[in-house]
Structures are given as structure tokens and as C-alpha cells.
Amino acid sequence: MNEGQISVNSPSETTSETESASRPSRGAQLPGQIKLNPVARAAATQMAPELISETTMLAILRAMDFVLISACGFLIYYLALSDIEPGKLKIYGFVAIMAAIVTVLLMQAMKLYTLTALRQFARSSGKSVLALLIVVADLTALAFFLKVGEEFSRSSLLLWLVSAGGYLLVSRVLVAGLVSRWTRQGHLKRRAVIVGGGHRAEELIEALERSNNTGIEITGVFDDRNDGRSPDEVGKYQKLGNVTELVEFARKTRVDLLIVTLPLSAETRLLQMLKQLWVLPVDIRLSAHSTKLRFQPRAYSYIGDVPFFDMFDRPLAGWNSILKGLEDRIIGLLLLVLTAPIMALVALAVKLDSKGPVLFKQKRYGFNNELIEVYKFRSMYTDMTDADAAKLATKDDPRVTKVGRIIRKTSLDELPQFLNVVRGELSLVGPRPHAVLASAANHLYQDVVDGYYARHRVKPGVTGWAQINGWRGETDTEEKIRRRTEHDLYYIENWSVLFDLYIIIMTPFSLLDTKNAY
Numbered sequence: 175m176n177e178g179q180i181s182v183n184s185p186s187e188t189t190s191e192t193e194s195a196s197r198p199s200r201g202a203q204l205p206g207q208i209k210l211n212p213v214a215r216a217a218a219t220q221m222a223p224e225l226i227s228e229t230t231m232l233a234i235l236r237a238m239d240f241v242l243i244s245a246c247g248f249l250i251y252y253l254a255l256s257d258i259e260p261g262k263l264k265i266y267g268f269v270a271i272m273a274a275i276v277t278v279l280l281m282q283a284m285k286l287y288t289l290t291a292l293r294q295f296a297r298s299s300g301k302s303v304l305a306l307l308i309v310v311a312d313l314t315a316l317a318f319f320l321k322v323g324e325e326f327s328r329s330s331l332l333l334w335l336v337s338a339g340g341y342l343l344v345s346r347v348l349v350a351g352l353v354s355r356w357t358r359q360g361h362l363k364r365r366a367v368i369v370g371g372g373h374r375a376e377e378l379i380e381a382l383e384r385s386n387n388t389g390i391e392i393t394g395v396f397d398d399r400n401d402g403r404s405p406d407e408v409g410k411y412q413k414l415g416n417v418t419e420l421v422e423f424a425r426k427t428r429v430d431l432l433i434v435t436l437p438l439s440a441e442t443r444l445l446q447m448l449k450q451l452w453v454l455p456v457d458i459r460l461s462a463h464s465t466k467l468r469f470q471p472r473a474y475s476y477i478g479d480v481p482f483f484d485m486f487d488r489p490l491a492g493w494n495s496i497l498k499g500l501e502d503r504i505i506g507l508l509l510l511v512l513t514a515p516i517m518a519l520v521a522l523a524v525k526l527d528s529k530g531p532v533l534f535k536q537k538r539y540g541f542n543n544e545l546i547e548v549y550k551f552r553s554m555y556t557d558m559t560d561a562d563a564a565k566l567a568t569k570d571d572p573r574v575t576k577v578g579r580i581i582r583k584t585s586l587d588e589l590p591q592f593l594n595v596v597r598g599e600l601s602l603v604g605p606r607p608h609a610v611l612a613s614a615a616n617h618l619y620q621d622v623v624d625g626y627y628a629r630h631r632v633k634p635g636v637t638g639w640a641q642i643n644g645w646r647g648e649t650d651t652e653e654k655i656r657r658r659t660e661h662d663l664y665y666i667e668n669w670s671v672l673f674d675l676y677i678i679i680m681t682p683f684s685l686l687d688t689k690n691a692y
Contacts, residue, residue: 182311210422217394218427226361229492232287235349236278238343244274246337251331253536255353270334271422273309277338280305288385289362289398292501295350302342310335317416319580363391365427367420369447370435371404371413372399377462378480379409380434390431396420398447417450424454425542432458433477434485448485449624455631456540458486489631489666499669502602505678508597509602517589520581527577530556533590538607541633546599548607585646585685591636604672605662619655629662632669642677642684 183516210218239385260686276566284301291298301680310331316507356362368375375395376537384389397404414423423429432451436444438460451458459482462474489497521532533549540546552559558573574582581587594600600607608619620626640661645654 176578183399184262195385210419210426211415213412214394214419214423217412217414218423226356228289228362228494229496231362232289233493233496234627235292236282237288238345239281240274240278242345243338244270244340245276247271247273247334259585266330269313273313273334276312277305278311289353289357289389292346292353293357293387298350299343299346302346303339306339306342307334317611323535346656360391362389364389364430366390366392366431366433367424368392368408368411369397369417369420369428369437369451370397370431371395371399372395372435374437374461374464375408376437378433378463379411381463381480382478383481388478388480390477393427393429393510396423417447421450421454424456427545428454428542429454430488431483432456432586433600434458436460437464437466441591452486453625453627453631455488456486457484457488457491460485461485490669494669498601498669499598500600501671501674502595502600506510506592508604510596511590512593513589516586517551520577520586520589523577524551524553525573528552528555528575534559537610538634539630540599540607541630543627543630545610546594546607548600549588549593551587553582553587570598595636599633601633601635602637603677604633604638606638606641606658606667607634619659623659625655625663629659629666632666636680637677639673639677644678644684646684 201306227376231643249268251266251270275372279444281287281302282304286298286301291301314329353362368379374399379392382390384393392411395408395411396417396419397413398416404413414420420432424432434444434447434456435448448458459475462469462481463485473483475484477481479496524532532552534552534554535549536546537545553575554573555575580589591600595602620641640658643661645661647660648691665677
């Protein structure tokens with residue numbers, strides 16, 4: 175399914191002309207309006223404690239290996255070779271750093287930075303020491319070919335091998351214990367939901383349970399069918415509701431993986447189901463376990479030994495998530511400091527212009543449709559502020575103050591959102607967060623655009639791809655919100671650090687176009 179394909183719903187399908195003239199339509203349910211049944215609520219409350227990010231944990235382990243393997247070299251060279259000339263000591267330090275980098279890269283190539291490897295202590299520790307031996311052999315060979323062997327201490331190299339090897343052995347024992355403990359407690363497992371009940375689901379669950387090291391925890395089954403083809407229990411797992419309830423369940427419990435058991439032949443039903451599910455920030459896999467058609471091995475992904483087709487991947491997962499987080503915190507903090515004098519002047523102008531607080535807080539939908547409070551400089555008279563944005567600001571809007579008109583046109587009112595970025599609620603770049611009751615042509619955005627909530631699979635941003643392409647400001651027509659959503663989805667599908675940097679650089683230039691900013 176192409177995530178960029180969205181459609182505009184006809185307003186007449188959700189609301190009459192009389193109603194649409196007076197208030198936003200309510201054709202689609204807002205997040206939180208769907209009530210889970212008692213069985214699903216009970217399952218949600220019994221979830222394991224908060225999960226630990228596998229990617230983050232392995233990144234920390236890599237960093238720790240690099241730092242401590244380097245430290246072993248520095249310490250030995252400092253203690254054993256402190257009497258040598260400073261210039262040569264710097265060379266030893268450089269060699270220690272490079273040796274640590276190569277060691278970590280070798281262990282990465284040997285696939286030692288995986289949960290499976292860390293659980294197998296004897297095998298992983300042996301391979302880690304082998305990586306060290308390879309590095310020592312390479313250094314010895316390099317010294318020989320460069321004819322500098324006599325200038326470097328062989329004993330220091332041996333001491334580095336022993337100390338770094340000792341560190342790896344001890345650290346792998348400790349890490350194996352932690353991984354085992356966190357796995358038993360459910361911290362390191364991916365939460366999975368089976369979509370579609372019946373015999374196919376039962377066969378798939380049995381195959382997963384027979385497989386080793388799946389790394390998933392099945393939390394339940396969801397199916398739209400209520401007849402004999404879909405019983406209330408599949409194996410030892412209860413049916414927790416239908417697909418509509420699954421969307422709300424996944425948001426409340428932070429499900430990581432949806433496993434769809436429908437056959438490929440059920441194309442119509444499969445497409446309808448995926449249309450509902452792809453708005454969630456989760457991986458979606460289609461079971462290939464019972465499929466009679468056989469494809470090339472590279473067409474499959476595997477959970478344990480069980481084959482699947484990849485339908486959708488969670489955006490900004492793994493290392494991308496870490497890179498995005500570092501980008502937000504580092505650049506966000508820098509921009510917050512650089513714009514502090516400007517914000518001080520804007521705050522003073524707002525305070526002198528009209529009575530009331532300087533800042534205005536507004537509820538908006540953030541990542542995974544969670545409500546967050548976004549900061550702005552107050553641009554309206556205090557008694558006329560609209561916390562839900564049920565009525566969008568228009569040209570010459572009487573609610574907007576004199577200073578408010580200036581800061582809204584120049585987007586200076588958005589500067590306090592750098593605080594939201596530093597706090598981790600917003601990204602610098604991403605789909606702009608919309609207010610709870612924001613509407614286009616008197617219709618809520620989710621009623622106008624099919625798949626609108628797919629924008630919330632990543633954190634919203636202070637600026638975005640839509641904004642630098644002219645879709646900034648008032649969204650008073652269905653075309654404007656449709657085009658904005660198309661740009662947001664394109665951004666999500668094509669994210670990269672360079673893409674973000676380009677948007678950040680182009681944002682000041684896009685602010686020169688103020689025709690839709692009121």
C-alpha cells in the first residue's frame with residue numbers, strides 16, 4: 175500500500191450542510207473516544223513494566239566497549255611508558271583509540287551486538303577475545319611492514335590484550351546476567367498482537383512458540399469476525415476485540431508489532447484492515463507461515479524461524495531514532511540559547527501590549543496521538559483565546575492583538591516551542607502539531623483526509639516539509655489540509671538527517687511568504 179495515497183471524504187457523508195455551517199463535523203472518532211471492552215482493559219493493565227530499548231542498550235554497550243578498551247591502552251601506556259618522549263606518547267594514544275575502534279567494528283561484523291549473542295555468554299566472549307587477537311595481529315603486522323616494530327613496546331601490547339580481554343570477559347558475564355534478568359521481567363521483549371483469529375492464527379502461534387529466540391511477547395488476538403471462525407480464545411490467548419479497538423489498544427499499551435494472519439487471497443479484507451492499522455507507529459508483518467506460494471528467501475523477514483512479509487515498518491526506528499533524538503536535543507538547545515534575546519524582547523512586547531500571561535499553552539496531538547501542551551507567545555486577547563482552536567485565526571481577526579499580528583506573521587510566536595523540543599515533546603522537524611478541534615471548511619481534519627492520523631507516527635515538529643513548501647498558516651480549505659498531510663507523509667517516508675538539516679536551513683526563507691499567516 176502506498177502511504178502517500180490519501181483521499182478526501184465528501185463532507186455530505188458526515189454532516190449535513192446546516193450542521194457544517196455551525197460546527198466541525200464529528201464523523202471520525204477522536205483518539206481516546208474509543209472505549210476498550212473489559213477484557214482488553216484487563217489485558218492492558220497486566221502488561222509487563224516499561225520496555226527497555228534494545229537499540230539504545232546496544233548503543234550504550236558499544237560506546238562503553240570503545241571507551242574502556244581505549245582506556246586500557248591509555249592506562250598501560252601511561253604507567254609503563256611514562257618516561258618516553260611526549261610526541262611518541264601521543265602516537266601510542268592514537269594507536270589505542272584506533273585499536274578500540276577496529277575492535278568494536280569487528281565485534282559488530284561478528285554480530286556480537288545482538289541480544290541473542292549477549293545471551294550466549296561462552297560463544298560471545300570467545301568471539302570478542304578473537305576480535306582482540308585479530309587486532310593485535312594486525313598491529314604487529316603493520317609495525318613489521320612499516321619497520322617501526324623496535325620503536326613500540328611489545329610488552330605494552332601484550333598487557334593491552336590481557337586487560338582489554340579481561341574487561342570483555344567480565345563485562346559479558348555482567349551483561350548476560352542483566353539481559354537474562356530483563357528478559358524474564360519482560361523488559362526486553364517486543365509486544366506483539368495477532369490480527370485475525372481462527373485456525374491460521376492458532377497454527378502461527380504454535381510455530382512461534384516452537385521457535386527459539388523470537389524476542390516477542392504475544393499480548394492477545396484481535397479480529398473483526400464474531401462467528402465460529404474466530405473463537406474467543408486462540409490457544410492460550412484471548413480475543414481482545416475488533417480492529418477498531420486494536421488501534422486504541424496499541425496506543426495505550428505501546429504495542430511494537432502487529433502480526434496479520436490473513437491469507438494473501440483475502441486481498442479486499444487485507445487492504446481494509448491495513449488501511450486502519452498503518453496509522454500506528456508499529457511494525458506490521460503478514461504471516462507467510464501457511465502460504466502455499468514460495469518466494470525467494472530475501473522476500474521474507476523472520477521472527478525466530480517463522481517467515482513473514484514486511485507490510486509496514488515503524489518510521490524512525492533503531493539508530494534513526496537515536497540520531498533524531500540527538501539532533502533535536504543538540505540543535506534544539508543551541509537554538510534555544512541563540513534565540514533567548516529575541517524571546518526576551520517578544521515577551522516584553524506581549525506584556526506591554528495587552529493584559530495577561532506572556533505564554534499561551536495549547537493542547538495538541540503529539541506522537542502516537544498523545545496529548546501534549548505546546549508553548550507559544552500569547553497573540554490574542556486573554557478573554558478571547560481559543561484553547562482548542564475550534565475557530566482558526568483569519569485575516570484581521572479581532573481576537574488578535576497588535577503585537578500578536580506581527581509575531582504570528584513572522585512566526586515569532588512559535589519560538590517557545592524550542593522548550594518543547596528540549597523536553598522531548600516535539601522534534602525540530604516533523605509534521606506540525608494541530609490543535610484538538612482544528613478544522614478545514616468546518617470539518618475536523620481527520621474527517622477530511624483519509625489516514626490523517628498517520629502523521630502522528632513520528633513526533634510533531636516546530637517546522638516541517640509542508641511549511642517550507644508553502645503550506646504554512648491558515649488551513650481554511652480541504653485542499654490545504656490535504657496537501658499539508660501529503661507533504662507530512664512524504665517527510666515520514668523519506669526521513670534522513672540531511673533532509674532535516676535542509677528543512678531547518680530553508681525555514682527562515684519560507685517565513686518570508688506571509689500570505690497565509692494571520
